[in-house]
Amino acid sequence: xxxxxxxxxxxxxxxxxxxxxxxxxxxxxxxxxxxxxxxxxxxxxxxxxxxxxxxxxxxxxxxxxxxxxxxxxxxxxxxxxxxxxxxxxxxxxxxxxxxxxxxxxxxxxxxxxxxxxxxxxxxxxxxxxxxxxxxxxxxxxxxxxxxxxxxxxxxxxxxxxxxxxxxxxxxxxxxxxxxxxxxxxxxxxxxxxxxxxxxxxxxxxxxxxxxxxxxxxxxxxxxxxxxxxxxxxxxxxxxxxxxxxxxxxxxxxxxxxxxxxxxxxxxxxxxxxxxxxxxx
Amino acid sequence: xxxxxxxxxxxxxxxxxxxxxxxxxxxxxxxxxxxxxxxxxxxxxxxxxxxxxxxxxxxxxxxxxxxxxxxxxxxxxxxxxxxxxxxxxxxxxxxxxxxxxxxxxxxxxxxxxxxxxxxxxxxxxxxxxxxxxxxxxxxxxxxxxxxxxxxxxxxxxxxxxxxxxxxxxxxxxxxxxxxxxxxxxxxxxxxxxxxxxxxxxxxxxxxxxxxxxxxxxxxxxxxxxxxxxxxxxxxxxxxxxxxxxxxxxxxxxxx
Numbered sequence: 409x410x411x412x413x414x415x416x417x418x419x420x421x422x423x424x425x426x427x428x429x430x431x432x433x434x435x436x437x438x439x440x441x442x443x444x445x446x447x448x449x450x451x452x453x454x455x456x457x458x459x460x461x462x463x464x465x466x467x468x469x470x471x472x473x474x475x476x477x478x479x480x481x482x483x484x485x486x487x488x489x490x491x492x493x494x495x496x497x498x499x500x501x502x503x504x505x506x507x508x509x510x511x512x513x514x515x516x517x518x519x520x521x522x523x524x525x526x527x528x529x530x531x532x533x534x535x536x537x538x539x540x541x542x543x544x545x546x547x548x549x550x551x552x553x554x555x556x557x558x559x560x561x562x563x564x565x566x567x568x569x570x571x572x573x574x575x576x577x578x579x580x581x582x583x584x585x586x587x588x589x590x591x592x593x594x595x596x597x598x599x600x601x602x603x604x605x606x607x608x609x610x611x612x613x614x615x616x617x618x619x620x621x622x623x624x625x626x627x628x629x630x631x632x633x634x635x636x637x638x639x640x641x642x643x644x645x646x647x648x649x650x651x652x653x654x655x656x657x658x659x660x661x662x663x664x665x666x667x668x669x670x671x672x673x674x675x676x677x678x679x680x681x682x683x684x685x686x687x688x
Numbered sequence: 689x690x691x692x693x694x695x696x697x698x699x700x701x702x703x704x705x706x707x708x709x710x711x712x713x714x715x716x717x718x719x720x721x722x723x724x725x726x727x728x729x730x731x732x733x734x735x736x737x738x739x740x741x742x743x744x745x746x747x748x749x750x751x752x753x754x755x756x757x758x759x760x761x762x763x764x765x766x767x768x769x770x771x772x773x774x775x776x777x778x779x780x781x782x783x784x785x786x787x788x789x790x791x792x793x794x795x796x797x798x799x800x801x802x803x804x805x806x807x808x809x810x811x812x813x814x815x816x817x818x819x820x821x822x823x824x825x826x827x828x829x830x831x832x833x834x835x836x837x838x839x840x841x842x843x844x845x846x847x848x849x850x851x852x853x854x855x856x857x858x859x860x861x862x863x864x865x866x867x868x869x870x871x872x873x874x875x876x877x878x879x880x881x882x883x884x885x886x887x888x889x890x891x892x893x894x895x896x897x898x899x900x901x902x903x904x905x906x907x908x909x910x911x912x913x914x915x916x917x918x919x920x921x922x923x924x925x926x927x928x929x930x931x932x933x934x935x936x937x938x939x940x941x942x943x
Binding site: 460461462465467479480481482483484485486490493494510511512541542544546547549551554555556576577578579581582587589590591592621623624625626628629631634637638640641642 | 796
């Protein structure tokens with residue numbers, strides 16, 4: 409097919425040129441106007457103090473990471489209860505920011521039996537939905553291998569949950585934590601489905617998504633996340649990658665670490681030690 | 689310029705002005721401050737008050753307990769693990785003293801497949817003292833320094849494995865029957881019967897005295913919560929053998 413230059417060509421060109429100029433003018437002028445009205449004032453207010461988000465804490469100076477040593481975990485679930493107390497997570501058997509899974513290989517079986525503390529049998533053993541313990545159900549079985557694996561949000565460097573959020577209600581901070589903006593979240597739950605680790609849940613009370621944020625209100629005050637604070641055996645390690653002497657750098661340097669589901673490309677910043685390939 | 693083009697441009701301009709105005713009024717000013725999200729959300733998230741305060745907060749008032757705890761094997765278990773988050777304590781009320789310690793302690797110490805070998809664990813049914821609920825773990829164990837008969841150890845390096853396990857003395861050469869019989873006695877009285885730190889030293893005592901006292905503990909004539917419980921099921925022969933065993937051991941203070 410040949411192209412026939414039409415008579416209208418110059419007319420169209422003029423129109424486009426004019427329209428383009430008008431558009432640029434309107435956008436430029438409008439945007440400048442708008443910015444001068446409120447946005448700049450507010451941002452200037454936020455930036456007036458040199459550090460963000462608080463006076464004593466500058467998020468550009470930190471790069472947080474988390475270590476989980478499954479060889480130390482005793483499955484006592486103090487972390488789960490502490491997390492709920494610290495973050496006001498619903499005290500039932502269905503909502504968790506962090507949880508612990510138990511992998512048990514019985515003699516002659518290739519696949520592990522997996523259960524978590526929210527399993528009905530374990531809830532029955534604790535006698536309450538707000539207290540957690542693992543039922544000693546394998547004590548009379550022939551167990552060839554067994555271990556506990558704490559799980560939580562992996563605070564990915566390329567988070568799928570952030571990718572799918574249609575309203576900018578979840579995002580990754582400069583210091584490496586994925587947060588949820590409760591005010592902007594519309595509760596569509598795309599992120600809950602997008603997370604390859606099942607780390608998110610829907611909070612019926614606030615009608616928003618919810619998940620672990622490494623106790624952002626604690627780490628910005630120089631404290632450890634609640635789960636790390638209460639772990640009696642040092643199975644949970646937390647620290648700043650920017651600090652060469654931090655416990656997380658020591659953990660990463662002295663162990664063969666790996667992350668869950670590396671094939672997703674999510675690049676988690678939760679590093680595991682002592683788990684099987686079967687754990688994902 | 690033709691009129692219809694002018695109309696179109698006016699419409700376009702009006703739309704743009706509306707869009708910019710809407711963005712201005714509807715969108716939070718801190719949106720786009722750092723990226724496609726509300727910058728203020730970070731400030732809000734960082735502003736919540738912490739619930740767990742850490743051992744240093746407890747130490748301010750409970751210095752004595754704190755000192756005892758830092759010397760014991762439980763020093764890796766912080767105050768709030770058992771007592772719950774301090775929050776604004778004492779302003780907002782007292783913290784719980786766990787009453788059902790059998791339930792609480794076994795959360796960590798019940799022998800269970802999957803728990804690392806370094807973790808001190810008990811098979812509840814085989815634990816020396818009968819656990820019918822009358823006796824709690826606290827009856828024998830001090831939760832802040834739970835090793836029975838042991839003195840609080842000075843803080844060495846950061847808790848690596850279990851220092852307690854390595855310090856168990858070599859077992860005496862005694863009959864199998866006596867091993868079973870003395871199992872409930874050893875935690876408090878020591879395998880050599882010479883521990884008087886939290887109980888009576890038995891080694892080298894008069895056989896007749898030991899025999900009589902055990903009988904009295906069994907019958908309840910002598911009252912002692914632990915001793916009454918552990919002697920309940922003993923036969924006369926058991927008591928005689930135990931008395932003979934401890935009377936035969938060399939006496940003297942613990943080394």
